[in-house]
Amino acid sequence: MTAIAKKELKSYFLSPIGYVFVGVLLLLFGFYYYQVLSVGSSSFLPQVYSVMFIWCMMLLPLLTMRSFSDEMRNHTDQGLLTAPIGVGGIVFGKFLAAFLVFAIAMVLSLIPIVIISFFASPDWAAILGTVLGSLLYGAAMISIGVFISSLTKSQIVAAIGTFGASIFLLVINQLSSLVTNTVLAGVITWISFDNRYQPFAKGILDLSSIVFFLSVVAIFWFLTARKLESKRWG
Amino acid sequence: MMIEVHRLTKRYGENVALNNISFSAGENTVIGFLGPNGAGKSTTMNIITGYLSASSGWVKVGGFDTVDQPNEAKKLIGYLPELPPLYPDMTVRGYLNFVYELKKVTLPREKHLREICALVKILDVSHRLIGNLSKGYRQRVGLAQALIGNPPVLILDEPTVGLDPKQIIEVRNLIKNLSKNHTVILSSHILPEIQAVADRILIINNGSLVADGTPFELEHSMSAQHHVSVRLEGAMEEVEKALSGLQSVQTVRNIGEKEPGVWEYELTGKEGKDLRRPIFALAAKRNWPMLSMTSSDLSLEDVFLRLTGSAAVPDDLTKGRDA
Helix, strand or coil: CHHHHHHHHHHHHHCHHHHHHHHHHHHHHHHHHHHHHHHCCHHHHHHHHHHHHHHHHHHHHHHHCCCCHHHHHCCCHHHHHCCCCCHHHHHHHHHHHHHHHHHHHHHHCCHHHHHHCCCCCCCHHHHHHHHHHHHHHHHHHHHHHHHHHCCCCCHHHHHHHHHHHHHHHHHHHHHCCCCCCHHHHHHHHHHCHHHHHHHHHCCCCCHHHHHHHHHHHHHHHHHHHHHHHHHHHC | CCEEEEEEEEEECCEEEEEEEEEEECCCCEEEEECCCCCCHHHHHHHHCCCCCCCEEEEEECCEECCCCHHHHHHCEEEECCCCCCCCCCEHHHHHHHHHHHCCCCCCHHHHHHHHHHHHCCHHHCCCEHHHCCHHHHHHHHHHHHHCCCCCEEEEECCCCCCCHHHHHHHHHHHHHHCCCCEEEEEECCHHHHHHHCCEEEEEECCEEEEEECHHHHHHHCCCCCEEEEEEECCHHHHHHHHHHCCCEEEEEEEEEEECCEEEEEEEECCCCCCHHHHHHHHHHHCCCEEEEEECCCCHHHHHHHHHHCCCCCHHHHCCCCC
16 A cells, blocks of 8 residues: 555656646645735735635546546556455555545645744634645545546546546535425535535634545545455456 | 366356366466467456456365465465556556555565576666556566565466567576476466476367376377378379388379479378388488478367367377376
């Protein structure tokens, strides 16, 4: 597992993907920090993360699109699956590497806030809460993305499929007002990433949302492992 | 027994890729899988290594069932698949390091990896990107990857594909050396390659095992008749008549004039009779210069073609012994 995570992390930064992902995210963060600075109030800082929520959801598919697609196309999955490790470890290694890249971007995004904190006193509790929320939905989205990439040999198909999933999870709560069936409306608000993320943006540490995101990670980790194993039975 | 394969069958829907294959291999033997493309060689290897599962039947490696105790079994296997599992964006050294960690090898890393690189002769490219290597080098990196951790069982799917003749000989010698303390299964659709290294040959066709034996046994099992091709200088009709008159000759076929005044004849002996001495004696007596004589027993190539070309195969070839 650590071997795979290490190799993946290296390959993110051997290819441009890692740099582009972190760079573009930080550029967008910079843009919104600049707006906060021009307003001149550090109380808007946590809101940068709520705005970035949409951008992150849009960019995360780029991080996971190649994870298993590339392995299958290069036939390197054969090397992984015949190594003396379980599929669970393989999937978790992949997940962990992508998550670490996202986490690097999130940690680096705190630098401007650290600088601002010399001149003002930002609300650290709210900011760290929203960063935690970001890491959670990021982990969930990455887990979904890794699963989708295990379904196809084509990176492009994996990327578009994951985009579709992330857009769906972003906009689904807009449907809830249109749906009359209360059960369905309940399900929609229940699975909407936006709804789940909002408590963190408000500085609330919502246990049910934490459990929700971690469950999504676990479910798609499990599904990916089963998908890889199903190859054996094909 | 290092490898036991028991009644292995693999179906893809209606299509039967492997049909009831059984064999076993002891320590320090080289088993050659021979068969035309698509016969089921790679499928068998993929099942042994745990990449695919069988529809029925089981495989044990070193006594571990590959389904019940996959990690224990996989630890004993070094596998070079048909397409080596290489990452083009890694350096050779980086890749071997990764495989070393992936397989959780505990041997001293520097020394072990250096030894392997020296063995397959890739020390000079160890800092280059795999994506920039030639096919021959990639194949050797694939071989190196299989050797990491010094597993007692090596499964090599067409290990010499893409190598030049010199490298092919090197790899053959390497396999011969490895076979002193490894069980090796290698596949090929090229016969001389298998013939050169294998202690035992399994011929697979259309998913079934059609022959199993040492190269010698296979060559001799198909035909008890002795064939000789001979080129004699002399009046064609006279020579042909004299040859037909020999006691142990069953048939004589005139192949034609190969050189000015020289005809080639193909003779078939009666069961169990060696024709070479009588022919020589005849030629010497009649003073016909003999320009060449080759004993053309059914070669392994013929055995192979015959077995994979037709379904009718004598039963005694598939008795399935242990090596």
